[in-house]
Structures are given as structure tokens and as C-alpha cells.
Amino acid sequence: WLQAANEGVFVPSSSELEYVRGLYDAGLAQLDRDLSNLFHELRRRGYLDGALIVVTSDHGEEFFEHGQLMHGGFHDEIARVPLILVPPLGTNLKLRTISAVTRSIDIASTIADFAGAPGLGSGRSLRSAFSEGARLEDGEVMFLASVLRTSDAAGRFRYFEDEKGPGLWDLGVDPGERTELLARDPTPSASARALTARERLAQLRKAALAFDAQLRARSSTSPAVLSKEAEDRLKGLGYGGR
Secondary structure (H helix, E strand, O other), rough: OOOHOOOOOOOOOOHHHHHHHHHHHHHHHHHHHHHHHHHHHHHHHOOOOOOOEEEEEOOEEOOOOOOEEEEOOOHHHHHHEEEEEEEOOOOOOOOOOOOOOOHHHHHHHHHHOOOOOOOOOOOOOOOOHHHHHHOOOOOOOOOEOEEEEEEOOOOEEEEEOOEEEEEEEEEEOOOOOOOOOOOOOOHHHHHHHHHHHHHHHHHHHHHHHHHHHOOOOOHOOOOOOOOOOHHHHHHHHOOOOO
């Protein structure tokens, strides 16, 4: 049903979308219960006393905001996810909300910083923002190697490119990303933004490939061999591609 809707066989009705949202909400409620049980047991065993807890997600879900269901797209309903850090029990830190754009690549360096270890990868540590309320600038987000969520003097925007051409959305005036700015008679400012973003996206791709090459060089030359059971489980989750 989901695949047929995503392929344009039909457009889900409002009641069908409400039902799918209800299933998603039920999944979140179950996750809340599971996490509660997990943390309760960890606390009972004394494992939380010195633990840093990080809660995040790899992606969000779309409910036809941009003509698709689930998570095949790149807009904010997919790319914008929660990031919650809970310091070790007894740590005297205030509750803070960070409004700047943070990234998944920042998480490893943040954990390393809390542990007193060097940073990892190209991400930055968010510890000072959480611990001291230090101001953060928006981080650049490269998503699926073809999407850049960034900002300039005019504010935040998203740039996207594929075989059909580029796309640009001004997140400051259009947070729902309803108006694509390059499809018809783009303004000079939109064209300039797109050109700058395209060049920056190419730079980030190059940096990511270089980092990947470094990791491969450090790793064993022998690839990991998964058992048939493990491969089947990965394929069942949709991660069986090569």
C-alpha cells in the first residue's frame, strides 16, 4: 500500500493518512514504554550513575507533505530529528534548548568530549553549548550526498540536486518548503544562492570521500563476513543492498 502510494498509483485520503499517522504515534508510544523500562533497569543496576545518555534518530517520516509516505525524501520532516543529551546523574547542568542546527556528525565528537577523548571525524563537540550555554552557529548539513541545508546572510535554506535538476527552498520565509524557487524564472538572488550551494556541496562531497578513504586505509583489508542469519535479518529491515 505504501509503495503504491509512493509510486503515484493513488493519493491517500485524509482518513487513510490519519490512520497511518496513528500507527506511527502508536509506535512512538511503544518506544516510550520500552525506553522507560530500559532506563529503569539500568538505574536499578547502577549503570546510569556515570553514564551519558544520547537519544536521537536516523530520520523522520513524511505523511504526504511532499507527495510521499515514510522516509524516501529529504525535506525537514525527514531530515530534522531530535537530539537529547542527558548528563551523568549528579552533574550540575541546567536544562538547555539549542536552537542552532546541529548534525549527526556532531554526536561522536560530543560523546568523546564528555569522555575526555579527542574529537572524531569532521563533526564538532556540542558539549560547551549543553554545559555552559555557549552560542553555536548553524552547522551545514549534507544529506544523501545531494542535499545541503545551510544558511547565508539572508537566512537558512535548502539546496537539492538530482538528474532532474536543482531545487532551492528558503526555510526562513517558507519553513514548510512549499515553494521551490528555481523551477520557474528564478530571481538573481535565488540563482546566486543555488550556485554557491552547488559549489559548497561539491566541496563537502570531496571531503567526505577523503575521510572515507582514510577510514578504509585504517581498517583491515579483509572485509567482515556476516552469517546467513545476519544477512537475512538486515535484508528484512531493508538494509540488504550492496
